[in-house]
Amino acid sequence: MERFLGIDIGGTFLKVAFKENGEIKTEKIAVKEIQKKESFLENLREVVKKYNPNKIGIAIAGLVDKKTGLLTNSPNLKFLEGLNLKEFIEKEFNIEVFIENDANVAAFGEYVYGNGKGSKVLVCLTLGTGLGGGLVIDGKIFSGVSGSAMEIGHITVEKDGFLCHCGRKGCLESYVSSYGLERLYCLISEEKRSSFEIINLAKQNDDKAIQTFEIFTDYLAIGIMNIAHIFNPDTVLLSGGIIENYSDVLTLTKSKVEKLVFPLPLRDLHINSAKLGSWSGAYGALALAEVYSS
Ligand SMILES: [Zn+2]
Structure with a gap:
């Protein structure tokens, strides 16, 4: 019997999804x-020994060089940069390993286990500390030649705009992320609030918070418009804390996208929230182990 293990590697937790006899168990x-x-x-x-799988899928926050297998750039897992995790596990345990960037894997998780089932061109956007993007075309992750495609957070939407964590100016992420939201609110109200507080204020119909989300969703809609005009997806899924805690973001964004996108790509475009939440990486990694083979 085949046993598949998906591991989502984060800075403080490993999230695991394990499948045996068609049954899935999760562990944090x-x-x-x-x-x-x-x-x-x-x-x-320890995790690999405990579950003793036949195949392993790994989701990791950072860029994995497709040619060398090395983790080349990972702001949150700096201590792992330069490591070849695939090689490390394959050598030590003689188990086949598939590894991909976490945003790509999350999209694949939604494709296999979530709200992206049956989608032909699926784009997932994760609005969190940053803005991650993943693309699945005809059931395959699209990660480009080097493994760095879909850095959607770093497309420029404003010349000389907000400073992004990447060092450039005017990136989509510098507006559409928790720090982008906080900066927008600060600009409008001249007060510093956390994204969590801004969401609560908006729920209480606070003018400045509502205004902040108007601008926030303007940028998100521009991002989705760009995606729709390049990839012509049938499904765009939004995930992350902001989406999960404030559903107005989805409604507002949808109505704005409808006004921006050409009629033909708009006809087949569905924008929805993702299903798997913070477990999309673990489920996606599990799906990688199950579906992908070398
Ligand atoms: Zn950037």
Whole structure:
């Protein structure tokens, strides 16, 4: 009997989805010592030993070089940069491993287990600390030649706009992310609030918070318009804390996208919230192990 293991690697937790006999179990494991490579690898070894799978899928926050397998750029997992996780696990356990960027894997999770089922061209946007994007075309993750496609957070939507975490100006992420939301609110109200507080204020019909979300969804709609005009997707799924906690973002964005996108791509475009929430990476990694084969 085949046993598949999906691991979503984060800075503080490993999220695991394991499938055996058609049954899926999930587990969230706290990383013992944060930001320490050796201790992290020991955590990983324990998980692999515990579940003893035939195949492993891994979702990781960062860019995985398709040609060398190395994690080249990972702001939240700096201590793992330069590591080849696929090679490490395959050598140590003699198990086939598939690894991809977490935003791509999350999109694949939605395609196999979530609200992207049956979609021909699926785009997933994760609005969190940053803005992640994943693309699945005809059931395959599209990650480009080097593995770095769909850095949708870093398309420029404003010349000389807000400073982005990447160092450039006017990136979509610098508006459409938790820090973008906080900055927009600060600009309007001259007050510093967390994204969580801004959401609560908007729910209480606070003028400034409502105005902030108007601008926030203007930018999100522009981002989706660009995506729709390039990829002509049938499904765009939005996920992340802001979407989960404030459903008006979805409604507002939808109505704005309808006014921006050409009629033909708009006809087949469905915008929805994602289904798997913070587990999309683990489910996507599981799906990678199940579906992908070398
Ligand atoms: Zn950027």
